[in-house]
Amino acid sequence: MYKCIRCGRPLEKSFGTAEIECECGSRVFIKERPGIEKVILAR
Ligand SMILES: [Zn+2]
Structure with a gap:
C-alpha cells in the first residue's frame, strides 16, 4: 500500500511500468x- 507524502491520499495503483x-x-x-515507512520516488 502506497500513500502520497504530500496529501496522504492512498494510492490504489501499483508501482510498475506506468508512471x-x-x-x-x-x-x-x-x-x-x-x-x-519507506519513501518512494516515482519516475
Ligand atoms: Zn497527493
Missing part, C-alpha cells in the same frame, strides 16, 4: 508496512 502521479501532482510516496 505514477498523485491527483495533487506529487510523485513522492510512502510505502506503508507495519512499523516501517
